[in-house]
Amino acid sequence: MEEKLLLSFPEWLSEIDENIERKIHSIVKENSINNEQAKNFVDAKIKGGFFSKKDIDFNKINFKVENSFAIQVNQKRHFESRTIEHSVVPYDPDKAFAKVGFEGELEDLWDNSELWEGNYLPKFEKKELKWVRGGSAEILPCNDCNSLGKIRCMKCKGKGEYYEKCYKCSGKGIIQSKCPTCNGKGRVNEGQITVGGGRRIGTGAGYSSREVQCLRCNASGYLSERCSKCSGQGQVLVTCNKCDGTGEIICSTCKGYCQLYSCDEIKTICKPIEENFIVSCFDKVKSSWFNSEKNSEYFEITEELDLGEYIKSVPKDGRVLLEGYDLKIIPISRVILNDSKKETSIFIVGKDKKIIGATSSYLDYNKILLFVVLPIIVALTLIYFFVIK
Ligand SMILES: [Zn+2]
Ligand SMILES: [Zn+2]
Ligand SMILES: [Zn+2]
Ligand SMILES: [Zn+2]
Numbered sequence: 001m002e003e004k005l006l007l008s009f010p011e012w013l014s015e016i017d018e019n020i021e022r023k024i025h026s027i028v029k030e031n032s033i034n035n036e037q038a039k040n041f042v043d044a045k046i047k048g049g050f051f052s053k054k055d056i057d058f059n060k061i062n063f064k065v066e067n068s069f070a071i072q073v074n075q076k077r078h079f080e081s082r083t084i085e086h087s088v089v090p091y092d093p094d095k096a097f098a099k100v101g102f103e104g105e106l107e108d109l110w111d112n113s114e115l116w117e118g119n120y121l122p123k124f125e126k127k128e129l130k131w132v133r134g135g136s137a138e139i140l141p142c143n144d145c146n147s148l149g150k151i152r153c154m155k156c157k158g159k160g161e162y163y164e165k166c167y168k169c170s171g172k173g174i175i176q177s178k179c180p181t182c183n184g185k186g187r188v189n190e191g192q193i194t195v196g197g198g199r200r201i202g203t204g205a206g207y208s209s210r211e212v213q214c215l216r217c218n219a220s221g222y223l224s225e226r227c228s229k230c231s232g233q234g235q236v237l238v239t240c241n242k243c244d245g246t247g248e249i250i251c252s253t254c255k256g257y258c259q260l261y262s263c264d265e266i267k268t269i270c271k272p273i274e275e276n277f278i279v280s281c282f283d284k285v286k287s288s289w290f291n292s293e294k295n296s297e298y299f300e301i302t303e304e305l306d307l308g309e310y311i312k313s314v315p316k317d318g319r320v321l322l323e324g325y326d327l328k329i330i331p332i333s334r335v336i337l338n339d340s341k342k343e344t345s346i347f348i349v350g351k352d353k354k355i356i357g358a359t360s361s362y363l364d365y366n367k368i369l370l371f372v373v374l375p376i377i378v379a380l381t382l383i384y385f386f387v388i389k
Contacts, residue, residue, distance in 0.1 A: 003034050006068035006281040012307055013071065013279065016299045016325045023329060024069055031331030031351060032067035038335045039063075041348055045356055051346075061339040068334070070280035072290045074326035075311060076124050077275075077304075081318030082268045084133065090255035091139055123322060124272040136264035145251035149258040153249045156240035160247040163235040169227035173234040176224050179217035186221040187211045270321065275311045282334055282347070289330065289349045296328040 005028060013020045033041070039058055045051050121127055141147040152158040165171040178184040191209045213219040226232040239245040250256040278285050304320045306313075314320055333348040348356055 003032075003065045003067065005029075005032065006066050008281060009071070009279060010308075010310075012305045013327075015303070015305055016301060017297070017327060020327075024071075027329055027331050027351075028067055028069050031333070031353075033065060033333050033348065033353075035063070035065055038065045038333065038348070041353065041356070042335060042346060050356070056337060056344070057339075061337050063335055063337045066281075066334045066336065068281045068332055070278055070282065070285040070289070070330055070332050072278050072287060072296075072326075072328040072330075073276070073310070074296075075275045075277075075307070076324040076326075077273045077314065077320045078121075078124050078270060078322040078324075079273050079314055079318050080268055080270045080321050081315065082266055085265050085267065086262070087265045088140075088260050088262045090253070090257045091259040091261035092255070092257055121270060121321075124324065126269070126271040129268050129270075131266055133264040133266050138262045140260045140262050142251060142254035142258055142260050144253040145258070147254075147258040149251055149254060149256040150248040151251050153240060153243035153247055155242040156247060158247040159240070160243060160245040161237050161239050164238045166227060166230035166234055166236050168229040169234065171234040173227055173230060173232040174224050175227050176222045179214060179221055179223050181216040182214035182221060184221040186214055186217065186219040188214045273314065277310050279310070280332065282332060284345070284347070285332065289332075289347075290328050292350055292352070292354070296326045299325045299327065301325070 007024060007028060009020070009024065017023070042051065042056060042058075046053050046056060121129075142149075145151045153160075156162045166173070169175050179186075182188050188211070189209045190212045214221075217223055227234075230236050240247070243249050251258075254260055276287070278287060301323050304314075304323060330350050335346040335348065337344045337346065346356060
């Protein structure tokens, strides 16, 4: 039966809080329990039915107490990544690029936050900023239009007008219409009064008709005339709708400004990355054990810490601008019970000692061998002999 203090912690914790060692010492010292107290705590839990007396019999088992602590670490990192893009845009001296001279080297966004009126960088909040890299801005002539701002219209080949198929005659040059005389039939009824002997006698006169070819349309049923719109040419000259007849259009590269603005644009994205983990000499500490502990202390550091196995390293394409840590320390005492067959750990957690978490190793290695490993070997052997062979 023995009691001991476990106080080791990783070095970087003192980088976050230089007093961490003193704090841990005093917390562990204040909350350490001896064998007698540990036994009383466990006994109380046995009486409360939390543990069974059969499992924990202090007369038969060895036990020892380890007094230690756990720290819940919440790490926030304000991570910045930048990309540089070469950008060439039309140069409008009045509007977009009144800020050509503004090329401040914003190497440190925190220190230069006043440059970004209303654009300061809030801690651990996502923010995107863009600026022109110092010395990279140039005003260039537009080669696409020889700095004229206009280029020849390709639709009319610079002429301002072009021939288009005549819409009235569909390009045929003639317009055909149905012959009104024969109503499109090509033939007409020719009516005639027939009189006997050629004399007009009033009565006895007869009426007869016969179909004859329509002379007006030459029996074709339609009349053709030259299209008046295109004078029979089939096409008409129209004003180019792309350039309004000027033969030129505005250069799309420089938007008519004749010049281009070229620069390296730096885009930065600042965003928080958060990680939670627990530092303890015990490996079975649960984050729920910290719930009753309200107090945490916040620390801010500007030097990036290497926490090794505890956290993922930040992506290579950026850097950490700020690191903040919330630390919560709780005392933990572990009571290790050993009855020579199995080892059980009971954790007495927190300053109020109300929480008792127990983890036990119920894994009896002899039984595992007998009931798990052995049957598998037997099954594999049988498969080998009966199936594969
Ligand atoms: Zn045109
Ligand atoms: Zn006709
Ligand atoms: Zn026509
Ligand atoms: Zn141009």
